[in-house]
Amino acid sequence: xxxxxxxxxxxxxxxxALPISVLEKAQAELIDFRGTGMSVMELSHRxxxxxxxxxxxxxxxxxxxxIPDQYEVLFLQGGASLQFSMIPMNFLQQGxxxxxxxxxxxxxxxxxxxxxxxxxxxxxxxxxxxxxxxxPKVGDLKFNSDDAYLHxxxxxxxxxxxxxxxxxxxxxxxxxxxxxxxxSKPIDVNKxxxxxxxxxxxxxxxxxxxxxxRKDLLEQANxxxxxxxxxxxxxxxxxxxxTPPTFGIYMLGEVLNxxxxxxxxxxxxxxxxxKAKLIYDxxxxxxxxxxxHAEPDSxxxxxxxxxxxxxxxxxxxxxxxxxxxxxxxxxxxxxxxCRVSAYNAVPIxxxxxxxxxxxxxxxxx
Amino acid sequence: xxxxxxxxxxxxxxxxALPISVLEKAQAELIDFRGTGMSVMELSHRxxxxxxxxxxxxxxxxxxxxIPDQYEVLFLQGGASLQFSMIPMNFLQQGxxxxxxxxxxxxxxxxxxxxxxxxxxxxxxxxxxxxxxxxPKVGDLKFNSDDAYLHxxxxxxxxxxxxxxxxxxxxxxxxxxxxxxxxSKPIDVNKxxxxxxxxxxxxxxxxxxxxxxRKDLLEQANxxxxxxxxxxxxxxxxxxxxTPPTFGIYMLGEVLNxxxxxxxxxxxxxxxxxKAKLIYDxxxxxxxxxxxHAEPDSxxxxxxxxxxxxxxxxxxxxxxxxxxxxxxxxxxxxxxxCRVSAYNAVPIxxxxxxxxxxxxxxxxx
Numbered sequence: 001x002x003x004x005x006x007x008x009x010x011x012x013x014x015x016x017a018l019p020i021s022v023l024e025k026a027q028a029e030l031i032d033f034r035g036t037g038m039s040v041m042e043l044s045h046r047x048x049x050x051x052x053x054x055x056x057x058x059x060x061x062x063x064x065x066x067i068p069d070q071y072e073v074l075f076l077q078g079g080a081s082l083q084f085s086m087i088p089m090n091f092l093q094q095g096x097x098x099x100x101x102x103x104x105x106x107x108x109x110x111x112x113x114x115x116x117x118x119x120x121x122x123x124x125x126x127x128x129x130x131x132x133x134x135x136p137k138v139g140d141l142k143f144n145s146d147d148a149y150l151h152x153x154x155x156x157x158x159x160x161x162x163x164x165x166x167x168x169x170x171x172x173x174x175x176x177x178x179x180x181x182x183x184s185k186p187i188d189v190n191k192x193x194x195x196x197x198x199x200x201x202x203x204x205x206x207x208x209x210x211x212x213x214r215k216d217l218l219e220q221a222n223x224x225x226x227x228x229x230x231x232x233x234x235x236x237x238x239x240x241x242x243t244p245p246t247f248g249i250y251m252l253g254e255v256l257n258x259x260x261x262x263x264x265x266x267x268x269x270x271x272x273x274x275k276a277k278l279i280y281d282x283x284x285x286x287x288x289x290x291x292x293h294a295e296p297d298s299x300x301x302x303x304x305x306x307x308x309x310x311x312x313x314x315x316x317x318x319x320x321x322x323x324x325x326x327x328x329x330x331x332x333x334x335x336x337x338c339r340v341s342a343y344n345a346v347p348i349x350x351x352x353x354x355x356x357x358x359x360x361x362x363x364x365x
Numbered sequence: 366x367x368x369x370x371x372x373x374x375x376x377x378x379x380x381x382a383l384p385i386s387v388l389e390k391a392q393a394e395l396i397d398f399r400g401t402g403m404s405v406m407e408l409s410h411r412x413x414x415x416x417x418x419x420x421x422x423x424x425x426x427x428x429x430x431x432i433p434d435q436y437e438v439l440f441l442q443g444g445a446s447l448q449f450s451m452i453p454m455n456f457l458q459q460g461x462x463x464x465x466x467x468x469x470x471x472x473x474x475x476x477x478x479x480x481x482x483x484x485x486x487x488x489x490x491x492x493x494x495x496x497x498x499x500x501p502k503v504g505d506l507k508f509n510s511d512d513a514y515l516h517x518x519x520x521x522x523x524x525x526x527x528x529x530x531x532x533x534x535x536x537x538x539x540x541x542x543x544x545x546x547x548x549s550k551p552i553d554v555n556k557x558x559x560x561x562x563x564x565x566x567x568x569x570x571x572x573x574x575x576x577x578x579r580k581d582l583l584e585q586a587n588x589x590x591x592x593x594x595x596x597x598x599x600x601x602x603x604x605x606x607x608t609p610p611t612f613g614i615y616m617l618g619e620v621l622n623x624x625x626x627x628x629x630x631x632x633x634x635x636x637x638x639x640k641a642k643l644i645y646d647x648x649x650x651x652x653x654x655x656x657x658h659a660e661p662d663s664x665x666x667x668x669x670x671x672x673x674x675x676x677x678x679x680x681x682x683x684x685x686x687x688x689x690x691x692x693x694x695x696x697x698x699x700x701x702x703c704r705v706s707a708y709n710a711v712p713i714x715x716x717x718x719x720x721x722x723x724x725x726x727x728x729x730x
Binding site for chain 2: 006007008010012013014015016017018020023024026027030031036037038039041042043044045046047077078079080081082084085089109112113116198200205206207208224225226227228229241242243244245246247248251325327328333
């Protein structure tokens with residue numbers, strides 16, 4: 001099968017597939033945005049036309065995630081990687097400690113950046129033999145009631161594991177990097193003090209970072225921080241302190257509209273379960289021809305990681321997959337293997353086609 | 366004149382007008398980028414297709430600005446506002462001082478952020494009676510040969526002033542915020558240790574920050590800085606340490622291609638002079654009906670600021686301009702008045718139409 005002008009089967013880990021209806025709308029209005037004679041990219045971020053786009057995106061996210069009034073939605077830049085520093089810079093107070101739950105490479109990076117700012121500790125780690133294959137039990141997390149915060153990574157893009165249940169941390173602010181599974185299912189925002197996510201998986205194009213922050217946390221933040229790195233700067237200015245990434249926010253708003261139109265997070269979660277089941281079933285019924293990287297009870301519905309029996313077989317599997325038009329199936333360069341990223345905008349049909357390809361490849365080998 | 370489906374006369378101060386040919390190309394390939402079956406926004410930043418886009422943008426900028434080999438071109442996020450902090454964080458060493466030339470609000474913000482990190486001083490200031498109207502003489506700058514660096518703002522968007530001649534600072538690294546006039550004319554990059562610019566004026570959409578940095582400066586930088594805020598992190602990783610704003614970089618690359626196609630910076634500078642002359646002539650031949658904010662020898666070719674004889678007249682001028690389809694003519698909310706931003710992508714015809722509107726308005730009033 002040749003993929004040329006038709007849509008690719010896009011399993012990229014991020015940036016990743018966007019809904020075709022969103023792309024078509026963006027294309028149609030790219031040059032003349034709603035009769036302004038300008039592209040949305042050419043609008044002033046201080047214009048009422050742009051502010052409507054901006055505020056609609058914020059409101060759509062609030063509706064989709066049922067975000068309570070005591071939270072602010074911010075649009076920042078720099079991705080999760082900059083959040084790794086902004087969080088301890090703002091919230092790791094002198095004399096306090098911050099706990100990090102280690103479930104993969106991104107947790108490691110988050111912990112490593114926090115060390116620059118104060119005392120940190122591992123609240124749990126599932127690292128075994130150099131790899132991560134599971135999510136710790138909620139009851140196994142070790143932290144103290146006076147900690148500055150507890151940090152976790154809700155979905156591990158590289159290892160293909162995902163939290164299904166989040167801890168009740170009482171007065172300890174719970175902070176989650178949800179870059180790779182935000183909007184994939186309903187969550188109880190009330191459990192979290194701060195949620196952050198790079199947009200380039202379920203939310204839109206790269207270049208926008210979404211932060212959902214409980215207002216009381218803003219008041220407790222350290223002072224003497226660069227203006228741009230204070231959450232309060234952006235909260236006070238409705239994320240318009242300086243020029244925001246306007247086109248990215250516009251796209252994000254359109255992706256959120258699409259998510260609402262197709263039934264919101266309950267409908268999306270069902271689709272994601274269906275999609276993941278197609279691939280995991282192909283693994284589980286393969287008699288060991290394919291074997292999943294993650295423990296079954298920690299499996300991610302977003303990033304489905306697996307290996308083949310031998311390196312040679314894996315190589316020819318990946319090559320053939322590419323030839324057949326399946327994009328982004330190679331595992332992360334740090335661990336190899338195979339990975340299917342089945343974010344919200346990946347259609348069920350794409351997962352079905354890949355699942356059939358897996359079965360077919362097994363038959364022939 | 367009604368502006369509906371035709372192009373607006375877009376004089377926004379940023380985000381601002383983009384070349385129509387670039388928008389048309391982006392529109393044509395928005396859904397299927399070069400036969401991949403994916404939007405450029407859906408490509409992995411680790412794919413060869415995206416890396417070609419990324420590297421072409423870097424190379425085009427090197428060609429256009431004749432950037433010597435001892436410089437790196439970086440694509441960052443956070444705008445000039447984040448650079449205000451990154452610069453002192455990286456380069457304001459203990460025991461040294463950094464000089465700031467004060468020519469407007471952005472210089473003030475840059476200075477204010479630097480104070481968090483060490484000793485700073487004003488190398489010059491043209492602030493008089495609460496406003497800035499000129500650029501200091503190069504010979505009047507006060508700085509010391511062992512300063513950490515000297516910082517200036519090459520064009521002042523709000524006040525409408527622009528440097529035409531840059532100081533030779535010897536061993537003191539010269540750092541320039543060129544957000545609002547980069548690419549508007551040829552410059553001698555060799556004079557600078559670091560040039561930075563938010564993309565949303567002459568370079569592309571908002572959400573990308575361009576940094577041109579001399580390699581030896583990277584080696585002198587402070588350590589113990591968050592990974593994302595070290596210039597060296599991005600230099601070592603060809604600005605692919607984490608997910609870059611891929612669509613913004615793609616657009617930037619296309620704007621650079623356009624700039625090369627229309628003849629490069631010499632041709633662009635000529636156009637900008639023609640455009641600015643149309644407006645400044647309308648001011649200078651108005652017998653005081655219009656009066657420019659900037660001293661004539663400090664006038665900006667990018668942001669042309671002026672007032673009318675009375676507040677009432679100014680108000681009706683701005684209202685009529687808006688009705689006639691001229692977008693973005695209001696001065697910055699901090700100082701009021703009128704401002705025509707005539708960045709590279711603003712066509713000569715737009716300036717001609719506005720200049721005629723000015724003459725016509727004067728006749729009637």
